[in-house]
Amino acid sequence: MTAPTPQILLTSAGRAWSGLSAEFLHIPRGLARVPGGDMHRLGIHYGPPVNADCTLGGKRMIRVQKPGDIDVIPAGVDGTWEDDADCRILRLQLDPGRLDQVASELGRKTGSVALQPRLQLRDPGIDAICRAIKADLEADTPSDPLYIDLLTNALSIRLIETASGNGPKPENRSGQKLSARQLRLLTEFIETHLDQALRLADLAAVAGVSVTRLKVLFRNSTGIPVHQYVIRRRVEYARALMTTTGMPASEIALAAGFSHQSHMATTMRRILGQTPGEILREAGEFRPNLQNPA
Numbered sequence: 001m002t003a004p005t006p007q008i009l010l011t012s013a014g015r016a017w018s019g020l021s022a023e024f025l026h027i028p029r030g031l032a033r034v035p036g037g038d039m040h041r042l043g044i045h046y047g048p049p050v051n052a053d054c055t056l057g058g059k060r061m062i063r064v065q066k067p068g069d070i071d072v073i074p075a076g077v078d079g080t081w082e083d084d085a086d087c088r089i090l091r092l093q094l095d096p097g098r099l100d101q102v103a104s105e106l107g108r109k110t111g112s113v114a115l116q117p118r119l120q121l122r123d124p125g126i127d128a129i130c131r132a133i134k135a136d137l138e139a140d141t142p143s144d145p146l147y148i149d150l151l152t153n154a155l156s157i158r159l160i161e162t163a164s165g166n167g168p169k170p171e172n173r174s175g176q177k178l179s180a181r182q183l184r185l186l187t188e189f190i191e192t193h194l195d196q197a198l199r200l201a202d203l204a205a206v207a208g209v210s211v212t213r214l215k216v217l218f219r220n221s222t223g224i225p226v227h228q229y230v231i232r233r234r235v236e237y238a239r240a241l242m243t244t245t246g247m248p249a250s251e252i253a254l255a256a257g258f259s260h261q262s263h264m265a266t267t268m269r270r271i272l273g274q275t276p277g278e279i280l281r282e283a284g285e286f287r288p289n290l291q292n293p294a
Helices: 096-105 124-138 145-163 180-192 200-207 211-222 226-244 249-255 261-272 276-283
Strands: 007-011 020-027 030-034 040-046 050-056 059-065 070-073 079-083 087-094 118-121
Touching (some): 007 124, 050 070, 070 079, 087 124, 087 145, 145 226, 211 226, 226 249, 226 261
């Protein structure tokens, strides 16, 4: 039997993601073989249920594959999936080095986390993360890479917890915060690098904390997640440039760290409820050289 050729409907290729890649696939009915690779892989089923005969890591399961079912395929493990109907799968590939880094930050010994092959895993935490990743693939304008870094980190934590048999751990709400100096260094770094792609690892290095700790400490210190803070600062900076300079909208977008002018307009509408044109009219400083502001 000829193996079906998956059709790539959506992909993260070209989006500058780090440690994680994603594809949303249409897989025709039939037998699909997935050889072991260098990356940990997850397959999340979307769409109507299908009957599936699966073999993963030497174990076989005949099942009804339903929306939200998660298959975990550790690096080096191969498997086969034979479906009786077409299906749609979100396939994620996670760098094992990223998993080891997060495990180390959680206080685990290097190499102590061993993912096990899993078929039909149901996990609300992983499901929510995967839905957020799929939504980003579907968006006309990709999210800031910082947001994907946070999702990758959250996925790694949940896989580590799943591998050790632990349930999801509540976020640290003890009130621990960044010191005044750490917060000042971090916010100054963000302000001076708004025109660049900010990475979670770079921000953590500036603050002198682990990537995993940065998420909690920053939220405790500012009241919002770090990626939302960065987005808001980009929007506020862009608005300031619009109302105080005669720069064209395309240049303002790049200066504030947006991928292009429409990305800036969409984000401003979502955050502020206003388009660039509306902001300028409200300020009473509509400038003729700011073309196509919306």
